[in-house]
Amino acid sequence: MSAQNINVSAQNINNLDSAILENINSGVFAVNQDMEVVVWNRYMDVNSGHRAETIIGQNLFKSFPELPEKWLTRKIKNIFLLGNFSFTSWEQRPYLFKCSHNRGFLTGVRNMLQDSYFFPLKDQKGNVEYVCISIHDVTDTGIFQNKLKHTIGEQNNLIDELEKAKSQLQQSEKMAAIGQLAAGVAHEINNPLAFVASNLKTLNKYACDLLTVADHYEAVESELGPENAVLVDIVKTKQQTDFDYIKEDLSGLLEESEDGLQRIRQIVKDLKDFSRPDEGSRGWADLHDGIDSTLNVVNNEIKYKADIKKEYSDIPQVNCIIAQLNQVFMNLIVNAAQAIEEHGTIVIKTGANDAMVWVEISDTGKGVEPENLKRIFDPFFTTKPIGQGTGLGLSVSYGIIEKHQGQLEAKSELGKGTTFRISLPVNAEIEDNKKL
Amino acid sequence: MNNTAGYTEEQNDALKELLNIAMGQAADSLARALGAYVQISVPRIDVIEAQQLSETLKGINLYDDKVIGIRQAFFSDLNGEAIAIFGSHDCDQVADLMGYDELDDIEGQELLLDIANVLIGACMTGFGRQIDANIGFSPPKIMAENVVLDKLFADENPLWDNSLMMEIHFGLADRSFMCELVFFMSGDSIEKVRNTIDQFLDSL
Numbered sequence: 001m002s003a004q005n006i007n008v009s010a011q012n013i014n015n016l017d018s019a020i021l022e023n024i025n026s027g028v029f030a031v032n033q034d035m036e037v038v039v040w041n042r043y044m045d046v047n048s049g050h051r052a053e054t055i056i057g058q059n060l061f062k063s064f065p066e067l068p069e070k071w072l073t074r075k076i077k078n079i080f081l082l083g084n085f086s087f088t089s090w091e092q093r094p095y096l097f098k099c100s101h102n103r104g105f106l107t108g109v110r111n112m113l114q115d116s117y118f119f120p121l122k123d124q125k126g127n128v129e130y131v132c133i134s135i136h137d138v139t140d141t142g143i144f145q146n147k148l149k150h151t152i153g154e155q156n157n158l159i160d161e162l163e164k165a166k167s168q169l170q171q172s173e174k175m176a177a178i179g180q181l182a183a184g185v186a187h188e189i190n191n192p193l194a195f196v197a198s199n200l201k202t203l204n205k206y207a208c209d210l211l212t213v214a215d216h217y218e219a220v221e222s223e224l225g226p227e228n229a230v231l232v233d234i235v236k237t238k239q240q241t242d243f244d245y246i247k248e249d250l251s252g253l254l255e256e257s258e259d260g261l262q263r264i265r266q267i268v269k270d271l272k273d274f275s276r277p278d279e280g281s282r283g284w285a286d287l288h289d290g291i292d293s294t295l296n297v298v299n300n301e302i303k304y305k306a307d308i309k310k311e312y313s314d315i316p317q318v319n320c321i322i323a324q325l326n327q328v329f330m331n332l333i334v335n336a337a338q339a340i341e342e343h344g345t346i347v348i349k350t351g352a353n354d355a356m357v358w359v360e361i362s363d364t365g366k367g368v369e370p371e372n373l374k375r376i377f378d379p380f381f382t383t384k385p386i387g388q389g390t391g392l393g394l395s396v397s398y399g400i401i402e403k404h405q406g407q408l409e410a411k412s413e414l415g416k417g418t419t420f421r422i423s424l425p426v427n428a429e430i431e432d433n434k435k436l
Numbered sequence: 437m438n439n440t441a442g443y444t445e446e447q448n449d450a451l452k453e454l455l456n457i458a459m460g461q462a463a464d465s466l467a468r469a470l471g472a473y474v475q476i477s478v479p480r481i482d483v484i485e486a487q488q489l490s491e492t493l494k495g496i497n498l499y500d501d502k503v504i505g506i507r508q509a510f511f512s513d514l515n516g517e518a519i520a521i522f523g524s525h526d527c528d529q530v531a532d533l534m535g536y537d538e539l540d541d542i543e544g545q546e547l548l549l550d551i552a553n554v555l556i557g558a559c560m561t562g563f564g565r566q567i568d569a570n571i572g573f574s575p576p577k578i579m580a581e582n583v584v585l586d587k588l589f590a591d592e593n594p595l596w597d598n599s600l601m602m603e604i605h606f607g608l609a610d611r612s613f614m615c616e617l618v619f620f621m622s623g624d625s626i627e628k629v630r631n632t633i634d635q636f637l638d639s640l
Binding site for chain 2: 070071072073074075077078081082083084085086087088089091092093115117
């Protein structure tokens with residue numbers, strides 16, 4: 001307010017108090033018990049749109065029907081009764097009187113934000129005669145505080161996301177390290193595996209040969225007399241070594257060892273398939289092989305939680321990056337197992353129609369809330385406890401399937417279970433440079 | 437009562453008596469203002485050290501585990517801060533008493549700010565009248581909401597070493613509404629109160 005506006009010596013203002021009241025840069029007005037306005041300063045004139053001469057003596061709510069009459073009456077009556085102070089804050093009630101304010105014109109605040117202060121004016125006996133209300137423009141503070149609040153909120157969100165990204169980064173670094181380790185170990189195991197396998201094969205042949213020789217020796221045993229010292233020694237040694245049982249068990253042992261080696265070979269192959277260094281390479285692959293090798297890798301995680309039921313149909317090979325699809329299978333199978341609380345079944349179904357193949361992975365788990373189902377493919381969305389899920393497994397899976405020009409869909413029923421369905425074109429044009 | 441901070445048992449009793457009178461008057465005017473019967477506890481008075489701040493909240497009993505704390509500073513002859521503690525979901529119980537219909541979250545806040553202001557104002561003004569002290573008030577502000585009671589003072593960092601603490605429990609008959617008022621006064625105010633009590637005791 002400029003100094004020219006304040007004219008203490010003006011004829012119509014006869015004392016200093018009223019001059020101050022009139023010109024102070026805050027709204028000041030007072031009402032009596034009947035809610036009739038008795039004081040109305042110039043600030044109120046200018047900002048409320050009602051001039052003192054028209055409003056003094058009038059009921060406040062008649063002149064301002066938009067005021068919250070019930071609440072404000074109660075508030076003012078309490079001050080008449082208790083003689084206390086009272087307040088309103090722009091944070092809870094942006095304004096008492098709707099006054100336009102152009103300071104926030106560019107920020108979308110068009111009404112003056114107000115703090116108000118209610119106080120009693122008492123008569124000589126100490127009874128409250130009027131309640132006076134002063135209105136203070138806090139628009140600038142309010143705009144700034146809202147901005148600050150918004151910024152802090154955004155920063156908190158960013159911090160949350162950073163934390164999640166950090167944990168995902170750690171997780172993916174860990175996974176990459178495990179993958180490399182697995183590939184390295186697989187390679188290292190392959191060499192001894194090869195010579196053990198080859199030796200075992202030779203050993204098998206030698207054992208057969210030795211048994212044949214022993215058979216021939218046995219054939220001549222009858223030609224020795226029963227008292228013959230050599231025969232007595234042979235019989236004794238045979239008994240000591242349980243030779244008949246050895247003959248019986250030997251081939252079984254060798255067969256089992258061969259089986260064991262075969263299994264080691266499969267695990268090594270799966271590990272190599274899974275963490276294939278040429279991850280990005282594309283080619284025709286049998287999805288059943290991919291699912292099976294994934295199942296072998298994750299078997300430990302799921303064998304106590306769920307029985308796996310495979311319902312494979314005849315499906316054509318798919319032109320894909322199988323290592324990536326394996327990652328999707330793994331995510332979906334591990335998720336399925338985690339959704340099962342006690343023990344359940346995971347059904348893996350495949351099929352083909354037209355130029356598409358599909359894989360369905362269903363669990364008998366706890367299901368997903370309908371409102372969450374919409375968000376499960378969102379990055380960072382997880383319902384798992386902190387530290388157990390990064391919320392990226394499904395979004396990465398979604399990205400991989402999308403890159404294969406396929407679709408990943410989920411349907412779920414609470415308490416019954418969830419089904420994920422992957423549909424893939426048999427021969428998709430995969431953009432190699434498309435980022436996941 | 438922690439007598440080491442300077443209040444004798446006699447002073448303590450006298451202070452309690454003054455507070456009782458003040459709170460009785462406050463309860464009476466509140467009952468008239470709210471149109472509901474107001475129950476108050478016998479005030480608890482203590483002189484506490486800053487590090488005991490959170491302990492003052494022990495034993496406070498509200499309807500809700502989560503609370504909203506509202507602070508209001510008072511100044512002039514007595515300097516300090518009053519904290520009103522409500523259960524987070526208690527505001528619905530008293531909406532009509534303060535002229536509200538349906539409450540949204542923001543209105544719930546405003547309502548509790550208003551009630552805190554009325555309670556604190558009535559108590560402090562009553563107390564001020566007893567000891568002839570003039571008291572002004574700053575607007576009430578929310579200090580924390582939806583927090584467990586133990587955490588209410590977690591972010592506070594008092595500048596004083598010792599504080600005179602007065603605690604009063606409010607309830608409304610026939611409504612499940614309770615509120616805990618805790619007043620903290622330090623330094624000069626402790627002396628001012630002591631001097632007034634001594635005058636009061638001398639006059640007996």
